[in-house]
Amino acid sequence: MRAACPPLPAPRTPPTLAGDLAIWIFILAELLAFGVFFIAYAFARANNPELFAAEQLALNRDAGAINTLLLLTASYFVVRAVHAAEAGQSRHGARWLVAALGCAAGFVAIKIGEYAAAFSAGISLSSSTFHMFYLSLTFFHFMHVLLGMVILGALWLNARRGLYGPHNMNGIESGAAYWHMVDLVWLILFPLVYVIR
Amino acid sequence: MNHDIRSANRRSTVLWVLLLAATVFTWAVGEGGSGGAAIAALLLGVAALKGAAVILDFMALARAPLLWQLITLGWLVLVCALIGLAYWKGMP
Amino acid sequence: MKYKSQAVAMPYFIAAIGLFVAQIVFGLILGMQYVVGDFLFPEIPFNVARMVHTNLLIVWLLFGFMGAAYYMVPEESETELFSPRLALAMFWVFLIAGALTIIGYLTVDYATLAKYTGNDILATMGREFLEQPLLTKIGIVVVALVFLFNITMTVLKGRKTAISVVLLLGLWGLAIFFLFSFYNPTNLVLDKYYWWWVVHLWVEGVWELIMAALLAFVLIKVTGVDREVIEKWLYVIIALALVTGIIGTGHHYYWIGTPEYWQWWGSIFSALEPIPFFAMTVFAFNMVNRRRREHPNKAAVLWALGTGVMAFLGAGVWGFLHTLAPVNYYTHGSQITAAHGHMAFYGAYVMVVITIISYAMPILRGRACNSPKAQVLEMWSFWLMTIAMVFITLFLTAAGILQVWLQRVAEEPMSFMAVQDQVALFYWMREWSGVVFFIGLLAYVASFFVKGKEQPAGA
Amino acid sequence: MSGTFTKAMARNVFYGGTVFFFLLFLALTLDTTKALPKTDNRHNITADVAAGKHIWETRNCLGCHTLLGEGAYYAPELGNVYKRRGPDFIKAWMMAQPTGTPGRRQMPNFHLSDEELDQLIAFLKYASEINTQNWPPNIEG
Numbered sequence: 001m002r003a004a005c006p007p008l009p010a011p012r013t014p015p016t017l018a019g020d021l022a023i024w025i026f027i028l029a030e031l032l033a034f035g036v037f038f039i040a041y042a043f044a045r046a047n048n049p050e051l052f053a054a055e056q057l058a059l060n061r062d063a064g065a066i067n068t069l070l071l072l073t074a075s076y077f078v079v080r081a082v083h084a085a086e087a088g089q090s091r092h093g094a095r096w097l098v099a100a101l102g103c104a105a106g107f108v109a110i111k112i113g114e115y116a117a118a119f120s121a122g123i124s125l126s127s128s129t130f131h132m133f134y135l136s137l138t139f140f141h142f143m144h145v146l147l148g149m150v151i152l153g154a155l156w157l158n159a160r161r162g163l164y165g166p167h168n169m170n171g172i173e174s175g176a177a178y179w180h181m182v183d184l185v186w187l188i189l190f191p192l193v194y195v196i197r
Numbered sequence: 198m199n200h201d202i203r204s205a206n207r208r209s210t211v212l213w214v215l216l217l218a219a220t221v222f223t224w225a226v227g228e229g230g231s232g233g234a235a236i237a238a239l240l241l242g243v244a245a246l247k248g249a250a251v252i253l254d255f256m257a258l259a260r261a262p263l264l265w266q267l268i269t270l271g272w273l274v275l276v277c278a279l280i281g282l283a284y285w286k287g288m289p
Numbered sequence: 290m291k292y293k294s295q296a297v298a299m300p301y302f303i304a305a306i307g308l309f310v311a312q313i314v315f316g317l318i319l320g321m322q323y324v325v326g327d328f329l330f331p332e333i334p335f336n337v338a339r340m341v342h343t344n345l346l347i348v349w350l351l352f353g354f355m356g357a358a359y360y361m362v363p364e365e366s367e368t369e370l371f372s373p374r375l376a377l378a379m380f381w382v383f384l385i386a387g388a389l390t391i392i393g394y395l396t397v398d399y400a401t402l403a404k405y406t407g408n409d410i411l412a413t414m415g416r417e418f419l420e421q422p423l424l425t426k427i428g429i430v431v432v433a434l435v436f437l438f439n440i441t442m443t444v445l446k447g448r449k450t451a452i453s454v455v456l457l458l459g460l461w462g463l464a465i466f467f468l469f470s471f472y473n474p475t476n477l478v479l480d481k482y483y484w485w486w487v488v489h490l491w492v493e494g495v496w497e498l499i500m501a502a503l504l505a506f507v508l509i510k511v512t513g514v515d516r517e518v519i520e521k522w523l524y525v526i527i528a529l530a531l532v533t534g535i536i537g538t539g540h541h542y543y544w545i546g547t548p549e550y551w552q553w554w555g556s557i558f559s560a561l562e563p564i565p566f567f568a569m570t571v572f573a574f575n576m577v578n579r580r581r582r583e584h585p586n587k588a589a590v591l592w593a594l595g596t597g598v599m600a601f602l603g604a605g606v607w608g609f610l611h612t613l614a615p616v617n618y619y620t621h622g623s624q625i626t627a628a629h630g631h632m633a634f635y636g637a638y639v640m641v642v643i644t645i646i647s648y649a650m651p652i653l654r655g656r657a658c659n660s661p662k663a664q665v666l667e668m669w670s671f672w673l674m675t676i677a678m679v680f681i682t683l684f685l686t687a688a689g690i691l692q693v694w695l696q697r698v699a700e701e702p703m704s705f706m707a708v709q710d711q712v713a714l715f716y717w718m719r720e721w722s723g724v725v726f727f728i729g730l731l732a733y734v735a736s737f738f739v740k741g742k743e744q745p746a747g748a
Numbered sequence: 749m750s751g752t753f754t755k756a757m758a759r760n761v762f763y764g765g766t767v768f769f770f771l772l773f774l775a776l777t778l779d780t781t782k783a784l785p786k787t788d789n790r791h792n793i794t795a796d797v798a799a800g801k802h803i804w805e806t807r808n809c810l811g812c813h814t815l816l817g818e819g820a821y822y823a824p825e826l827g828n829v830y831k832r833r834g835p836d837f838i839k840a841w842m843m844a845q846p847t848g849t850p851g852r853r854q855m856p857n858f859h860l861s862d863e864e865l866d867q868l869i870a871f872l873k874y875a876s877e878i879n880t881q882n883w884p885p886n887i888e889g
Contacts, residue, residue, distance in 0.1 A: 017265055018257035021753035025525055026761045028268065029532055029564070035276040036557045042280040044553075046287030053232070065224035069217055076213035079255050080206065087202045125550045126783050132550045140772070147768050170752045173257070180255045187247045190220075191240045192280060195227035323822065326853030330846070334856050335822050336811020400858070403806040415805025417819055451755065473805075475798040477875055478788035481818065482780070517755060524758035528765045535769040536776075544883035545816045548783045552881070554776065619885060622817030622825065702888045705824035706853075 018082075019174035027181045030144070034185045037140070038192060041133045048129065053197040055130040063114050064194040067107050068186060071145075074103035075183040078152070078176045085164035085172050093172070094159035097152055100179070104149045111142050134193055141182070141189060148182045151175045212250050219243050237284050245277045290652050292363040294370035299653045300380050301356025302646045306734065308349035308387070309639075313727050315342040320720035324713055333395065340420045341394055346634065347418065348387045351429075353642030354463075354499055355383075358440050358456060360649045361506050366447025371439050379432050379439075386428040390421055412473055416484055419470045426470060433464040451520035452509075455527060456502035462495030478546035485541045492638075493534040493562065493604075500641045501527050501569065504596060507648045508573065511590050513581035522572050529565035537562050540612045544621055552614035559612040563605030573597035586658035588667040589648035595675060596644055599636025607632050607682065619697050624712070625689030632682040635674075643733075650737070660741025667736040673729025680722040688715035787879035799864075800871025807858050814889075816880055822853065825889025830876040832887050835869045842868075 017024055045052040077100035084093030123131045155175045158164065164172045223240055252269050253259040259266075290296065318338045321328045329338075363370050370376060393402050399415075406422030408414050413423055421429070437460060444453050469486040505523040509516055539555025573594055584590060607629040611620040620626065647667065651658045658664065696708045703711070784790070809826065810819035816827040829838060842865060846854040860868065 015260055015262045017261045019752075020757035022521065022525055022758035022761045024265070026528065026532075026765060028272075029529055029561070031269075031272050032561060032564075033533075033557065035272060036560060037553075038276055039279045039283065040553060040557060042283030043286075046283045049287045061224060061227050065220060065227075068220045068223075072213065072216045072220065075251065075255050076209060079209045079213075082257075083202050083206050083209070087199055124783070125779055126548045126786070132553065136550065136554065139775070143768065143772055143775075147764065151764075170754065170757070174757055177256055180251055183255070184248055184251045187251065188244050188276065188280075191223050191244045195223055196237045196240050196284070197232045322853070325851055327849075327851060330854040331856060334811075334854070336808045336820070339811050339820050339822070340808065399808045400806040408806065412802060412805060415808050415810065417810045420808060420811075451759070475793055475801055476784075476788060476790050477801070477816075478784060478790075478878060481816065482777075521753060521755040521758040524755065524762045528758070528762035531762075531766045532769050535766075535773045538773065539776075542780075544880045545818070546784070546788045546878040546880055547780055548787065549881055551776075551780075618883060621883060622814040622819070622821065624821055627821055696888050697885045702886045704888050709853075 018169075019177040020170055023174040023178055027177060030181060031185070034140075034189075037137055038188060041137065041192065044129055044133065049197075051128065052130045055128060055134075056194070056197055059134065059194050060114055060117070061194050063110050064190050067110050068190045070103045070107045070110070071183045071186050074100040074107070075180055077103065078179050081155070081159065082169075082172055082176050085159065085169060086166055088165050090159045090162045090164040093164065094156055097156040097159055101149060101152050101156065104145060104152065107145055108142070108149075111138070111145075114138075137189055137193060141186060144182045144185075148179045151178055209254055212254050216247055216250060219247050234285065234288060238281065241277050241281055241284075245273055248273045248277075290655075292369050294373040294376075295360050295363050295649075296653060297370065297373045297376040297380070298356040298360035298649060300377070301352050301359060302650055302653075304380070304384055305349045305352040305356060305642060305646070308345050308352065310730060310734065311391075312342055312345035312349060313723075313730055315339075315345065317720070317723050317727060320716070320723045323709075323716040324720060337394055337399070341391055343418055344394070344420060345391065348383075350638050350642060352383070353646065354460065355379075355436055357499075357503050357642065357645045357649075358436075358460060360645070360653070361456065361503070362440050362443050362453055363447075365450045365453040365506070366444050368443065368447035371442035371446070375435060375439050379435050382428070383432045386425055386432070390425045393422065394420075411471065413471055416470075416473065416480070418488060419484070429467065430464070433460075433467070437461060437464060450516070451523060452502050452505050455498050455505075455523060459495045459498030459500075459502060462498065463491060466490045466495060481545045482542070482547065485538055489538045489541055490535070492633075493537060494531060496638065497530040497534065497565070498527050500596075500600075500637055501530070503641050503645050504569070504573065504593060507589060507593050507644055508576045510648060511584040511586065511593065512576050512579065513584075514576050514579055519576060526565050526568050526572060529568060533558050533561040533564060540614075540617065543614050543617055556613045560609065562612070563601070563609050566601040566605035570597035570601045584658075586648060586651065586664070588659070588664045588671070589644060591668055591671055592640060592644035592647050595671060596636065596640040599632065599640055599675060599678070601636070602679075603629065603632030603634070603636035603682070607686075610686075619693050620689065623689045623692050623697075624685050625693065628682045628685035628689055631685065632678060635678045640675075659736070660739065662741035663736050663739035666732055666739055670729045670733035670736060673732060674726050675729075677722045677726035677729055681719050681726065684715045684719040684722060688712040688719070691715070789874060789878045792874050792877060794870065794874075796867045796870035797874045800867040800869070800874075803860065803864055803868045804871055812855070815875060816878070817883065823855065825884060826872060826875075827878075827880065828876050828884060828887060828889055830869065830872045832889065835873070838869055838872065839865050 077096045081093035081096035081100065084090070084096060118131075118135070123135070125132050125135050152175065155172055158171060223243055226236060226240060249270060252273065253266075256269070258269055315338050318329060318333065319335065319342055322330075322335045322338065359370060359376055393406075397405075399420075402422060403409075403414050406424045408423055411423055413426055414420055419426075437457075440460065441457060444457055466487055469483045472483050474480050501523055505519050508514065509519050536554055536558035539551045540559040542551035542555055574597065577590060577594060611617050611625050611629065659667070691712050692708050695703045695711055696705060804815075809815070812820050812823040813826045814821065815825070817825065833841070842858070842860065845857045848854070
């Protein structure tokens with residue numbers, strides 16, 4: 001895995017987790033929940049691949065792909081914000097956070113459009129197993145995006161006040177780790193639910 | 198220190214562009230309309246690589262203790278492997 | 290005892306233990322009725338005995354929680370209780386209301402009881418665990434509100450620690466979710482849906498906050514580990530408990546007329562529910578291993594560790610055993626449910642209340658801990674009760690597996706009553722385990738009366 | 749596992765996580781409330797059914813039986829008893845209690861009138877027609 005990535009900087013000694021242990025335990029719990037949900041989807045699909053494929057084809061893949069780009073970009077901006085804070089430029093990082101929030105808002109807008117179309121087409125949690133998973137997984141994730149935005153908003157308020165710096169990274173690194181988790185699960189969710197058949 | 202951050206920025210930027218490209222690739226494969234075991238495996242592999250990039254670089258686990266790398270990457274590999282297994286099982 | 294007003298916890302603890310004994314007596318009657326069907330019929334029919342058994346459990350645990358709060362909160366807040374007299378008054382109100390209710394169950398026909406206690410005005414009775422007459426339910430709410438007022442005022446005027454805040458949250462949640470017991474629509478599905486907001490959101494929700502707070506308090510006291518360390522783990526554990534437990538409610542929504550998707554949501558989240566219990570066990574052992582002092586009350590330490598292990602086994606493992614929808618399809622409403630219920634309640638809530646009693650009671654009686662002789666007897670009672678409960682659970686599980694097999698899986702399913710005859714042997718063994726449990730409980734009560742060389746207070 | 753671990757962050761995770769999952773639970777509850785009319789057989793709730801439920805509750809039937817799998821496990825499941833036994837059997841059964849057979853489990857006689865029995869049966873019929881996702885696995889409950 002590492003060989004595929006560009007060269008990494010010499011690891012700081014000793015190796016540390018970026019962010020608070022508490023948030024990381026929470027992230028692990030969330031990853032577990034999503035992971036089990038993904039696997040449940042895959043095995044439910046295995047019982048009825050044709051039906052899943054038919055309904056899957058009707059999803060708006062363009063919207064899904066654009067949302068992936070938005071989330072990735074938001075994540076990248078958050079990385080820049082963390083780096084800025086580390087360089088002692090907390091206020092500069094605040095601007096990156098605003099940009100990330102903008103991308104997240106775009107994600108939310110597109111997702112709401114997608115839901116509106118789905119509901120007007122009569123799709124609900126009870127209309128089929130695929131739709132149950134599609135709505136459950138995306139809505140569960142959607143709520144995480146909203147929570148992530150609340151967290152990014154809080155980081156922004158603090159960053160704007162110049163709170164973060166090389167000696168105070170715990171808050172921003174914790175929030176950033178949570179946001180990347182939201183991104184990470186979408187990176188699997190998108191191909192799984194929208195594309196692979 | 199600042200030099201480190203600049204190079205870290207450059208690395209993250211490169212990764213970000215690669216991640217965007219991989220996403221477009223996944224989307225294009227989906228538009229192409231083809232399915233089957235090979236395509237499913239390919240897309241899952243791409244997703245896993247993207248996930249690894251986010252975990253190691255964005256989440257900064259590359260400089261975290263080994264245990265945490267094992268847990269998070271292990272999660273990624275396990276989930277993708279089990280999804281793959283389910284797809285293999287559901288093949289006609 | 291650091292604050293005079295903590296003494297008000299004593300009557301609560303005594304009442305809790307007294308009602309516990311009564312609960313087990315009725316448990317033994319029920320176990321007997323499982324094998325000798327007409328035992329005590331018609332004087333005490335099964336449904337009455339069961340109602341008394343489960344209601345006593347709830348009431349004595351509430352006594353235990355309230356006593357624990359009255360003991361802990363002054364010490365945590367570093368101030369006297371807002372009103373010890375109010376606390377004492379509420380003790381008598383609750384005890385008399387509880388006693389009258391139980392006497393009503395035992396002496397008056399249930400339908401008559403319902404008629405004379407206002408059930409026609411607002412029908413709330415006759416639902417599992419919520420059998421109390423309307424008047425009793427209102428009494429519970431009044432007592433709870435006065436109690437919460439008292440405790441909240443105490444916390445507000447004193448030091449606010451994580452433990453007291455979490456305890457308060459749990460107790461407030463307990464009162465708030467109890468309000469759903471007043472909602473009883475004719476629509477059976479809605480009735481059941483919100484019935485679980487009381488039952489599940491109690492035992493797999495807010496009660497876990499209370500339990501974790503009690504455990505954290507005792508661990509701080511007996512291990513001397515830094516409060517900061519214990520409190521942050523407290524937060525992490527209860528976060529995991531609620532994150533999994535709230536949506537975990539879905540495991541009750543599989544077969545009661547609710548949409549199918551609950552089978553997925555419920556299975557996925559309740560599959561994660563053992564994690565907080567596991568974390569709690571690891572946490573308890575970890576803190577005891579890192580202890581900075583040897584607390585002379587060995588019995589309390591034993592109960593605290595036992596709580597962790599048995600809660601994990603009873604709630605975590607035995608819950609997981611039948612929580613996945615495809616399994617639950619066969620096990621729902623069988624003796625497997627009963628097995629899980631017994632060990633989970635014992636391991637999580639009975640044991641945590643005994644833990645705090647075991648820690649606090651000697652101090653309330655003016656000594657740091659009981660004499661070694663008394664402690665040895667108490668530890669005997671721990672092992673007797675705990676091992677007996679393990680066997681009760683194992684026998685009920687065996688009965689349940691056989692029941693599920695014969696009644697639900699077999700090609701030619703047998704009728705319910707025919708199956709009950711087939712598993713009678715396990716019911717007998719369960720009853721004998723129950724007798725051992727009762728002996729353990731008597732030993733526990735006796736341990737309060739054992740004299741011996743005691744350590745003076747001051748720890 | 750080095751790195752920081754602060755009580756403030758643990759507290760935030762607790763409050764944030766709790767509120768988050770409770771909101772999610774409320775959202776699912778909202779959807780369930782909207783979907784229930786399709787499964788909960790509410791269009792068959794009559795005055796008789798309501799009266800029957802009242803009788804069911806005030807005789808504490810759940811103290812021995814289960815209904816849709818919830819209750820005590822001492823006596824048979826009654827969610828599907830209407831389909832298993834039919835109305836006439838249920839009526840006759842209830843009037844014949846207790847059997848008085850030595851050593852056997854006994855059910856009290858509740859001295860219900862004919863009308864009350866009909867109401868109780870109406871309730872059990874309504875309960876048996878709720879869509880329980882095919883539970884119980886077979887007619888024996």
